[in-house]
Amino acid sequence: MIELRRLTKRYGEVTAVEDLSFDVRPGVVTGFLGPNGAGKTTTMRMILGLDAPTSGTATIRGRRYADLASPMREVGVLLDARAVHPRRSVRNHLKCLAQSNGLARSRVEEVLGLVGLTRVADRAAGGLSLGMGQRLGIAAALLGDPEVLMLDEPVNGLDPEGIVWIRTLMRELAAQGRTVLVSSHLMSEMALTADHLVVVGRGRLLADVEFDEFIRSSSRESVLVRTPDAEELACRLRDAGAAVRPGAEDTLTVEGTESAVIGKVAMAHGVVLHELTPHRISLEEAYMELTRDSVEFGAAEGSGR
Template sequence: MIEVRGLSKRYGDTVAVDDLTFVVKPGLVTGFLGPNGAGKSTTMRMVLGLDEPSEGAATVGGRGYRKLTAPMREVGALLDARAVHPGRTARDHLRCLAQSNGIGDRRVDEVLGVVGLESVARRRVRTFSLGMSQRLGIAGALLGDPGVLIFDEPVNGLDPEGIRWVRDLMRGLAAEGRTVLVSSHLISEMALTAQHLVVIGRGRLIADTSVEEFIGGEEQQGVLVRTPDAEVLARALRNAGAVVRNEHGEALHVSGMDSLRVGEVAMHSGVALAELTPERLSLEDAFMALTSESVEYAASEEVR
């Protein structure tokens, strides 16, 4: 189990993580979500003892990471798939990690098989694609057969088959009773992988809930609107505080506002509606609605 209690991290006047508290429980894949700059990577680095908290604490199994005697046997992590000496072979890289924690070569060969890198085990890492490096990083996380696993963007660079493999791997590890924390910007993939979500924005906790509750709450319902004046209505709805996606010409997907309020905005804007239908949001829709005010770098809606 991972416990984060009152965790904060400041860099001068910048607050990267702000009084963050949550628990990652075993037996579930927990998705760790948030916009760019939300503090996800900083939080994971503090859990792994790589950054010192300004306040609060993060523990694994009730102890700080730096107090673990054989950390790879208790916690496996992938934070940066490219953080590997490029001149080493894949097998030698894993052997170096293994020897530091008293793990034998047999386990090295086992995890190479698990991630599908047996045939390139003696190739130098500098020749690896990003997807191959991700698989090697996952192998390193699995090396000590740990009960707690932390992955930061594990599907970057993977093809569809590889993404499905990671999804099945994460769920399989959790089904064995392990604690699995996964950060990803692919919200649609998290909808298929995670059972629980921890969502942060600007370093603060926004949600700590199951995927079903995150999507299914009444406040997270959306509205489908069709109108020949989609551009005019979309601008008016955004000005009124809604999150709007326009994907199919006259169709608008609106979140953060109920159908009655959407109708009122349309009426005051002089826009005729062809359809106004409440709809269940996807995880991506719910995430966008909940974190819209926490986005650090928001692009303009207009294209010039």
């Protein structure tokens, strides 16, 4: 279990994390989601004692990271997979980590097998591809067989096979009863991995919700309507209780009623329809709606609006 209570981090004028409170429970994969710059890495760094909070606390199984007796046995971390000695071999990198943390050396061969790096174990760690580097980072995280895992953007640089592999691994680790926190800025990735979602934007908590609940609450139908009498139809549909948003080129986006009803209302008032397209709001759209005000470098910023 990881517990955050009113965690806040300011860098001068910038508030990277603001008043963040949530729990990360064992036995499930918790997706830590937010656009670039939302404060995910800063939050993880504070949990790991790499950055000091301005205020608030972060504890792992009831203790601050600095107070853990044997951190690698309790928490496995993938934060910056490039943090390796470039000329040291893959195997030696892991051996050194095992040795300096008092872990059994036999565990090195086990984790090499687990992440599929046995064949390249004698290669220099610095010469690995991005994807293999990620695997090595994950091997290091698993070295102490920890109960808690925190992975920052673990699919970065992985090929499709690697992505499936890491998803399966995270699900297995959670099924073993471990606490798994994984950050990403992609909802599509979380949709295939996470049981629980914590969404942040501009350092603040936007949602802390079961994934299924997020799907239920965001899964709405809308209908795209194209008509030369958009204004007239919008009026009539609003009278009938629908939510209507005018769009570009004689289009309306209608929520709260279905295509058949829109067709009937149009016919009853002599409105000609050119298009009537039902549309289910995707998870990605729901996520973008939730984080719209939190995107640091949105497309609109450069478009002179």
